[in-house]
Amino acid sequence: MSLEKVYKNIDANAENFVEDLVKLVRQPSVSAKGEGIKECANLVEKMLRETGFSTKILTHEKGSPVVYGEMKSKKPSKTLLFYDHYDVQPPEPIEKWTHEPFSGKIADGKIYGRGVSDNKGNFVSRLNAVQALLNVFGDLPVNIKFFVEGEEEIGSPNLEPIIRENRRLFSADAAIWEFGGTDRQGRPHLYLGLKGVLSVELKAYGASKDVHSANAPLVPNPAWRLVWALNLLKDCEEKVLIDDFYENVLMPLNEEIRCLRDIPFEEEEMKKELGIKEFLGKKRGIEALKALLFQPTCTINGLISGYTGKGSKTVLPNEAAVKLDFRLVPNQKSEEIYMKLVRYLKKHGFGNLEVIQHGSTDPSRTPVNDPFVGLVAKTAEKVYGKKAVIYPTSAASGPMYLFRNFLGYPVVSAGCSHPEANQHAPNENLKIESFIQGTKFIATLINDFATDWC
C-alpha cells in the first residue's frame, strides 16, 4: 500500500498537529508535585476520544490515572500498543528558560516547553499518525492500543497492580515504547531494553536529639555508622560487595556486542561536557559502552546528616540518611536485590539501619534478533533514509518489563526527538520537522506492522 497519500495528509495537517501538541504542552502535568495531573489525564482522554478511540481511565490507589485507548481495525488483525506518559519533569530552574516552560512557544522551527519532547510530542505524533491513516483509508490496518500513564517521571510506582489486574486489556502483539529520535547524522536510534532500578534509603539513628560533639567518646554517631555500612556495599574498584549481587547477571550476547560498534558513542564530547578527564576504570570505546549498558551499579544519590551550613558546628548528629539506587540488568530482580541488601546489612551488624524502599522496576530487554526489532529497524531506515542504530538496551530505567516480561510481547523504543531537545533540562523543545517526520514514521510502522510481520 503506498503511503504517499498519508504523508501528504500529514503535511497538509501539520499545522493542526502542532496545535494539538501545543495545547497538550500548555497543560502542566508535573507528577513530582501532583500538579495538573488529573487535568492532563482528562485532556489526553479527550484527544483519544476525538480521534475515535474508546477510552478508559484506570487508577490504583492514589496514583495518577492511566489513560487507556483502543481502536479496532474493521478486519481481524494484530494489535500494536503504544506506551506513552503524559507527566513531565518539574520545570525548575525556571529562570534558565528562554520561554515560559508551559507556554508551548514556537520559535526557530521548534516548539518549546516542558515535556514537549519527553513525552508529549511522541504521544501526539502517534495519535496523529493514526488520524492521518484514518483520514486517508477510513480504517486502521491493525488494532491500536494506547497506554498513557502519568507517573513515569517518578518511577511508575502504581503501574504494576494496574497491569496485573488488566492483563487482557493490555494484550498486544508488540509495543512501541515512549522515547527515541535521530542523532546528529539523522540516523534513527532504537532501544530494545531498559535497566531495572531499585531505589532505597538507609537511615541510621543515634541519640534522641543532636548533642554537643564533646560527648563523642560516649554517644553513638549515626553518620559514622552509615559511612561504615556504605563502605561495605561497594569497593573503590566499583565492585558491589553485597553477597550474590551479580548472581543472575547475563553476559552480553555476541549480537548485542555487535550492535555496540554502530552506536555513535561520542566519548570525548561526553567527558568534556561532564568536565571529567576519564571514565571510571579508565574505560574507553566499546569497553566503556559495554559498562554503560550492561553493568549493574550501586549509586549514592544523596547523603544528609547533622550540620551542613556555613563554617563549622560542633554537633554530634542524631540521624543520618543516604539515598541509593541500584541499576539492574537481566536477570537480576529488584525484589531479590532488596532482600540481599537487607540480609547483607544484617549479617555485618547493620541490621538496625532502617531500609526504606522508594521504588523499583525490573530490567528488561527484547532480543536483538526478534522479528519485531527487524521490522522497526527496516521501517526506520526506509523513512529516515539512514540505517537505524540499535541499542540492545538503554542505560536508563522504566517499567518496560511489565510489558515485555509480564505481558510477554516484544517492545522497541523509537520516537521523534532530536539531539538538542534538552529533555529534563531548561528549554526543552521539539523540532517541528522531527515531529512531523516522526509522525510519518509511526504511520509507516503501523502499515508495515500489518503487512510485513507475522
Place this chain on the structure above:
Amino acid sequence: MSLEKVYKNIDANAENFVEDLVKLVRQPSVSAKGEGIKECANLVEKMLRETGFSTKILTHEKGSPVVYGEMKSKKPSKTLLFYDHYDVQPPEPIEKWTHEPFSGKIADGKIYGRGVSDNKGNFVSRLNAVQALLNVFGDLPVNIKFFVEGEEEIGSPNLEPIIRENRRLFSADAAIWEFGGTDRQGRPHLYLGLKGVLSVELKAYGASKDVHSANAPLVPNPAWRLVWALNLLKDCEEKVLIDDFYENVLMPLNEEIRCLRDIPFEEEEMKKELGIKEFLGKKRGIEALKALLFQPTCTINGLISGYTGKGSKTVLPNEAAVKLDFRLVPNQKSEEIYMKLVRYLKKHGFGNLEVIQHGSTDPSRTPVNDPFVGLVAKTAEKVYGKKAVIYPTSAASGPMYLFRNFLGYPVVSAGCSHPEANQHAPNENLKIESFIQGTKFIATLINDFATDWC
C-alpha cells in the same frame, strides 16, 4: 581580713547588681550572626570604666573586639586575670522560649535570657565582686585584669594573634576561666582544662554538574569517594586510623584519675536523656568518664551530597562534603593533626579531596596539684560549704591554651551557674541566688589570692 563587710555590701547592692546583668543581657551579641557585637563590646567597656578599670579595645582584622580592663592595687601585688566572653549563642528556636531571649525577664528568682548564664552572669559577678571590695576597702588586694572576648561561641578564630601581640599586657599570675557553677547537691565544680579541637571540612568533586545516575558505570561519584575516605579515618571500634594520631597523647595521671571518683557522673540519667541504651564500647562508670575527658575523638558533624528531599531522585551528585571535628588532648597539637590528616589522605589516594580548616584550638590542662588549684578549691569549699568537685579537664574546647600554654600561668574555670541554667538552649537562665553567691565567691577568691597564695 574578714569579708563579712564585703558580703553585706554585696547583699545590700544585690538589686543593682542584678540590674547591671539585666542591662547586659538586653544587649544582643550573637557572634554567629555578627548581631550587636560592637554595641555589646562598648557596653562591656563602659561597665569596666564605671567600676574604675582602665580599658582598651583590641581587634584583629574583622574579628569581634576584645575588651581589656585593668585595675592596679595601690601596693605592689600579684595579678589575677578573668577570662570572659560577651558573645552569646544564637537564641533559636525562639518559639521555645517562655520569655523573650533578650528581655532579661525576672521570674521565679531567676533572670532569663540568652547569655545570662553563659557568660554574661559570670562577667558581671566578677565585676561586682571587684566593686564590693572597692566599696568596703577603697582598694584591691591584687591587680585585676579582665579579658572579655566576643567570639568564644564561634571558636575564637581571631584570638591567637591578639594574644601573641599583647603578651605583656595579658601577663598575670593566674587566671579564672569563664564557666562553672554548683551541682544539684550544691557542690562547686572546678575545671582545670579544655580539650583542643580541629574543625575541618572535606570536599570531593566529580563531574562539573549533577548527572543522571544511569551514567554511574562511567562517571566518578564524589559521594562514594567521600565515604571511602571517611572509612579510612576511623574504624567501627572508634579508633582513629590516621597515622600517628595518638602520638603525644598523655596518659591520665594518678591524681587526675583520683579526681574522677568525686565527679558526680549521672550516667543513667544521661543515657535516659539521650535516649540511648549504652555508651560506646559499653563503657560504664569511671571508664566512661575517663573516655569522656581523656580520649581524643574524630566526629562527623555533618554530611551533605546530592538529593536529600522527599522520596528518590536518580541523580549522580557532582559534589560531596563532610564536616568533621577532632577533639584533642594534651599534648596533641591541632596544626600537627591537620598535617597528619592531609598526609594520610594523600597516602591513601585521596589527595584530591579539598581540605578546609574551619578553626582550631590546642588542648590545655593545669595540673591537679598546682597550688592555684588548691587555693581555688579551698576558697570554694569555704564559701559554698561543700568540698569542690575537680574536673582535670572538661570534655569541651576553648582557647584556654593561649593563656595556660602561651602566657604560661595556671587557669581554673569556676563560675556562678547552676544545673538547670539551659546554656545553649531555650530558656537560658541564672538563679539570682547563685549569681549573688558566685559574686561572694569571687570576692573571697580575690582576697585569698592576695593572702594565701605565694
